[in-house]
Amino acid sequence: MSADTRLEELGVSGLSEVDEPAFSGLVERHRRELHVHCYRMLGSFEDAEDTVQETFLRAWRRRETFEGRSTFRAWLYRIATNACLDLLAKCRPEPATGGEVLWLQPYPDRLLDELPAGGADEPETVAVARETIELAYLVAVQHLAPRPRAVLILRDVLSWPAKDVAEFLGDSVNSVNSALQRARAGMREHLPAERQDWTGGEEDPETRELVRRFTDASVAKDVDGLAAMLRDDVRCSMPPTPGLYAGRDAVVNNWVEDGFADLGRLRCVLTSVNRQPALAFYLWREQEGAYLPLTIDVLRITGGAITEIVIFHDDQFPRLGLPERLAADGAE
Known part of the structure; x- marks a missing residue:
């Protein structure tokens, strides 16, 4: 149901007449897709949450500026994009370098499943299906300067016309096209x-077996x-800890030096983030009498081999809906 229809149901002709509870109802239905949009822009789940809240606050304060020339969704995307650009200008004026993104955080698939289901007017459904939510894509995006990054996401992910992007960002069409080429x-x-080419499909039996x-x-x-199981050119990182290891020997040597073989008893819970397989490892803690969160390994698999491992710390377990501990018999 469109926002315009909702306004008619509320008996008002414009947003300026809508009270705060009704306005919250209008914007909340777009929360998840706006959160994913901000996440692509920022690479951080937490920063995206803060930016969506800022977006809703700005939208409420500026509700009289919605004139109906664009859709309500597009109006919110414009505000969200500008909020992201403001945050980047303040906190991350320089893009990522060196192939790693220290602020990168995972996005639970269970939350991606909340996105609208299908339809030409549901841009996020198409975007996620095109796998522009995978970590490798997120890392690449974070290496772009903020404005070309916004243009790329609006044009190539959400498929907005250059004219609309130019209007939203206050640029000319030529400037937008130039930024898109650079991006x-x-x-x-x-x-x-x-x-x-960024094409992919459902997880196949070979991937599940690997x-x-x-x-x-x-x-x-x-x-x-x-x-x-690692490809020769495999890459491994562990944000926010600095360090990107490239090549099988470098990755394995790092595991050996970190004492991986000497870890105690481990258990694993399979999950998925960013439309990729993920393994949540728990380490036995004798004092606690339970297995406690250790790390989450997110895998990128190509041609039957592991091509990238991004390891996240135990602070990400709650967000992914993972158990806070496993009992000795493996039960939660």
Whole structure:
């Protein structure tokens, strides 16, 4: 149902006549898609949450500026995009460098499933289906300057016309097209080679089997077995801890140096984030008499081999809806 229809039902002709509870009802239905949009812009789940709240506050304060020339959704996207640009100007004036994003955070698939289901007027459904939510894409986007980043997301992810993007950002069409060319060139530089066309599909049996083998080898702390599943040019990072390891030898050596083989008993819970398989590892803590959160490994798999591992710390477990502990028998 469109916002205009909702306004008619409320018996008002414009947003300036809507009271705060009714206005909240209008904007809340767009919360998840706006959150995903801000997440793409910022790479941080927490910053995206704050920016959506700022978006709703700005929308309420400026509700009289909605003149109905665009859709209500587009009006909210414009406010959200500008809120993201303001945050980036204040907190991250320089884009990421060196292939890693220290502020990167995972996005639970269970929340992505809340996005609108289908329809040409539901841009986020198409965007997620095109896998522009995967971590490799997020990392590449964070290497772009803020304004070209916004243009790329609005044009290539949400498929907005250049004229609309120019109007929303206060630029000319020529400026938007130029920024889009720069952004696409930057993405080609930072995206993995096999992801240039950014096409993907449902997880296949081969992928599920590889995830199972990786899980078993990890719990067994079988370094050689894990190494055999890695592609030669595999990459591994652990935001917000600095350090990007590229190549099988570098990744395995880092695991050995960090004492992975000497860890205690492990258990694993399978989950998914950013439309990718993820493994939540728990470490046995004798004093607690339970397995407690350790890390979350998010895998990118290409051609039957693991091409990237992004490891997140235990502070991400609650957001992903994971158990806070596992009992000795594996029960929660």
